[in-house]
Amino acid sequence: MNIYVLMKRTFDTEEKITISGGQINEDGAEFIINPYDEYAIEEAIQVRDAQGGEVTVVSVGNEETEKQLRTALAMGADKAVLINTEDDLEYGDQFTTAKILSEYLKDKDADLIIAGNVAIDGGSGQVGPRVAELLNIPYVTTITKLDITGSNATVVRDVEGDSEVIETTLPLLVTAQQGLNEPRYPSLPGIMKAKKKPLDELELDDLDLEEDDVEAKTKTIEIYLPPKKEAGKVLEGELADQVKELVNLLHTEAKVV
Amino acid sequence: MARKIIVLGEVRDGSLRNVSFEAVAAAKTASEGGEVVGVLIGDSVNALSGELIHYGADRVITVENEKLKQYTPDGYSQALMAVIDAESPEGLIFGHTSLGKDLAPKVAAKLNSGLISDVTGLEIAGGNLVFTRPIYSGKAFEKKIVTDGLVFATIRPNNISPLEKDESRTGEASSLSVDIKDLRTIIKEVVRKASEGVDLSEAKVIIAGGRGVKSEEGFEPLNELAKVLNGAVGASRGACDADYCDYSLQIGQTGKVVTPDLYIACGISGAIQHLAGMSNSKVIVAINKDPEANIFKVADYGIVGDLFEVVPLLTEEFRKILVNA
Ligand SMILES: Cc1cc2nc3c(=O)[nH]c(=O)nc-3n(C[C@H](O)[C@H](O)[C@H](O)COP(=O)(O)OP(=O)(O)OC[C@H]3O[C@@H](n4cnc5c(N)ncnc54)[C@H](O)[C@@H]3O)c2cc1C
Numbered sequence: 346m347n348i349y350v351l352m353k354r355t356f357d358t359e360e361k362i363t364i365s366g367g368q369i370n371e372d373g374a375e376f377i378i379n380p381y382d383e384y385a386i387e388e389a390i391q392v393r394d395a396q397g398g399e400v401t402v403v404s405v406g407n408e409e410t411e412k413q414l415r416t417a418l419a420m421g422a423d424k425a426v427l428i429n430t431e432d433d434l435e436y437g438d439q440f441t442t443a444k445i446l447s448e449y450l451k452d453k454d455a456d457l458i459i460a461g462n463v464a465i466d467g468g469s470g471q472v473g474p475r476v477a478e479l480l481n482i483p484y485v486t487t488i489t490k491l492d493i494t495g496s497n498a499t500v501v502r503d504v505e506g507d508s509e510v511i512e513t514t515l516p517l518l519v520t521a522q523q524g525l526n527e528p529r530y531p532s533l534p535g536i537m538k539a540k541k542k543p544l545d546e547l548e549l550d551d552l553d554l555e556e557d558d559v560e561a562k563t564k565t566i567e568i569y570l571p572p573k574k575e576a577g578k579v580l581e582g583e584l585a586d587q588v589k590e591l592v593n594l595l596h597t598e599a600k601v602v
Numbered sequence: 603m604a605r606k607i608i609v610l611g612e613v614r615d616g617s618l619r620n621v622s623f624e625a626v627a628a629a630k631t632a633s634e635g636g637e638v639v640g641v642l643i644g645d646s647v648n649a650l651s652g653e654l655i656h657y658g659a660d661r662v663i664t665v666e667n668e669k670l671k672q673y674t675p676d677g678y679s680q681a682l683m684a685v686i687d688a689e690s691p692e693g694l695i696f697g698h699t700s701l702g703k704d705l706a707p708k709v710a711a712k713l714n715s716g717l718i719s720d721v722t723g724l725e726i727a728g729g730n731l732v733f734t735r736p737i738y739s740g741k742a743f744e745k746k747i748v749t750d751g752l753v754f755a756t757i758r759p760n761n762i763s764p765l766e767k768d769e770s771r772t773g774e775a776s777s778l779s780v781d782i783k784d785l786r787t788i789i790k791e792v793v794r795k796a797s798e799g800v801d802l803s804e805a806k807v808i809i810a811g812g813r814g815v816k817s818e819e820g821f822e823p824l825n826e827l828a829k830v831l832n833g834a835v836g837a838s839r840g841a842c843d844a845d846y847c848d849y850s851l852q853i854g855q856t857g858k859v860v861t862p863d864l865y866i867a868c869g870i871s872g873a874i875q876h877l878a879g880m881s882n883s884k885v886i887v888a889i890n891k892d893p894e895a896n897i898f899k900v901a902d903y904g905i906v907g908d909l910f911e912v913v914p915l916l917t918e919e920f921r922k923i924l925v926n927a
């Protein structure tokens with residue numbers, strides 16, 4: 346089985362966000378594998394271990410993305426590919442990323458592609474379905490279970506809390522939802538082995554793409570922080586009175602009930 | 603610039619979802635005086651055209667077909683592409699729901715178009731149509747414009763006000779027959795798990811439980827309160843990880859991001875990942891026995907106490923005033 350994982354490098358969830366010069370301030374921030382992509386990597390490893398084959402983790406990013414790719418290799422992926430756009434592109438959107446990924450994937454004969462359901466920074470959830478459409482293969486998003494028999498797949502999809510049991514066929518793209526599995530931590534031997542595993546670096550040129558082919562369709566014109574929430578009122582007195590006061594405040598002052 | 607905007611109306615259990623009315627309102631703004639065309643897709647949706655028009659659509663096109671009884675990306679995209687071919691719109695607006703999130707990127711890829719997802723506001727500013735959306739799970743916001751091609755957006759439920767319903771509004775309702783070809787994904791079964799009634803992403807009131815709830819049964823008082831307030835129940839990852847509830851209830855940076863009018867956090871400490879998912883709620887109430895808990899820093903109102911005492915009292919008190927109201 347020829348398995349590909351789409352992985353994005355993102356801010357650690359612990360990070361507070363600050364802005365400098367109109368941009369998100371990245372100085373000193375910790376970066377991680379997008380948490381949903383950890384589920385994707387774990388699932389890919391499990392499918393490979395059960396069915397045989399190879400897991401390749403692909404990321405569109407810059408030099409620093411190598412670190413997260415190495416982590417994926419340490420978890421157990423076989424190969425990593427960095428598509429480094431740093432020198433070619435200044436700006437990109439989901440159209441850009443999906444186009445680059447699909448150009449890379451189009452002649453790879455992938456049986457299974459696993460992405461995250463959403464990146465916790467950009468937050469659009471577009472890249473998976475876009476890539477599937479560009480490759481003209483079926484997709485199922487927000488999955489919590491994947492069973493593959495031959496070229497058939499049975500997938501459980503989370504739909505706002507309900508579950509759909511879906512039957513489809515390979516080649517297939519799925520996006521991982523929380524609950525799909527329990528991602529492993531890289532082991533020490535895993536980390537050692539990862540150093541020797543192949544990590545290829547490509548640029549747009551290698552994919553026969555020109556800047557114009559991937560030019561973004563949308564543009565960010567401003568980034569700002571939400572107004573800081575002031576700590577409110579902690580009620581005092583007898584519990585029963587606090588509860589009465591709270592209900593009253595919500596009903597007559599805040600008018601939300 | 604006047605635009606023709608297509609709005610995909612979403613039907614659930616036989617009725618239109620609120621977010622569809624909000625999408626019509628968003629489309630009105632985006633159309634800049636142009637036309638708002640509602641589209642309804644399903645096996646039996648013709649009867650709902652009128653309501654979409656009452657909420658502001660200028661006309662409605664329905665696509666009915668047996669094979670569209672359930673949502674599939676292939677089925678719905680075929681239906682929608684047929685409408686788009688017939689109408690040549692300048693823009694599209696869907697709800698940022700499970701369906702919208704799944705379908706919109708596929709349609710955008712087909713149309714070689716951009717897509718601005720999870721929009722919480724839009725306005726005309728400086729001659730541009732400007733969309734606002736959260737990034738970093740609500741820790742920051744960005745404003746975006748379309749620089750090339752279609753205006754295509756999905757809007758987050760509960761953030762853009764629908765227009766006033768006007769039952770005297772009229773508009774043309776037409777239907778388009780579309781031949782739906784092979785569907786590559788087939789839904790074999792739907793297992794209903796979501797708490798009956800109110801959907802977490804659309805709920806006006808959310809009662810959320812954390813590790814402090816201590817067990818699956820511990821959620822019972824929260825369910826009671828939710829019922830009285832016609833709200834939905836959510837959870838922290840702590841509660842999900844401990845198996846007190848399903849992951850579909852998780853709120854936060856790796857769960858749902860919600861913006862209800864009222865969020866009541868019970869036995870939740872207020873970790874940064876949880877706050878990312880709920881701190882843009884209109885009013886936040888925290889109930890926690892630890893006065894130092896971080897959740898009090900974002901709460902409008904706090905009660906320091908045992909949730910198993912406080913929540914039932916709250917339920918009683920709300921019941922009283924809501925009966926009187
Ligand atoms: C050259 C370039 C410049 C950019 N400049 C900016 C900028 O200035 N400002 C800005 O806000 N954004 C910028 N971006 C990022 C871009 O706007 C999106 O963040 C990116 O396309 C992914 O969208 P998303 O974050 O919504 O991910 P989603 O669509 O939510 O991601 C879903 C899943 O898709 C996969 N995926 C997403 N991104 C990647 C990736 N890069 N590589 C591999 N798999 C991926 C992962 O599996 C992920 O879980 C740039 C992108 C590129 C390529």
Ligand SMILES: Cc1cc2nc3c(=O)[nH]c(=O)nc-3n(C[C@H](O)[C@H](O)[C@H](O)COP(=O)(O)OP(=O)(O)OC[C@H]3O[C@@H](n4cnc5c(N)ncnc54)[C@H](O)[C@@H]3O)c2cc1C
Nearest residue numbers: 812813814838839840854855856857869871875876891909
């Ligand atoms: C990558 C990553 C992603 C994450 N994403 C999310 C996310 O999306 N959402 C999320 O919620 N978390 C997320 N987390 C986890 C987060 O860091 C916290 O661990 C989690 O939110 C804690 O849950 P909690 O508040 O229920 O539990 P705890 O932190 O254990 O807090 C329990 C609280 O209950 C109070 N309490 C106990 N008993 C009672 C009682 N009888 N009455 C009243 N109060 C009581 C305690 O005082 C305490 O404050 C993520 C973590 C990581 C690393």
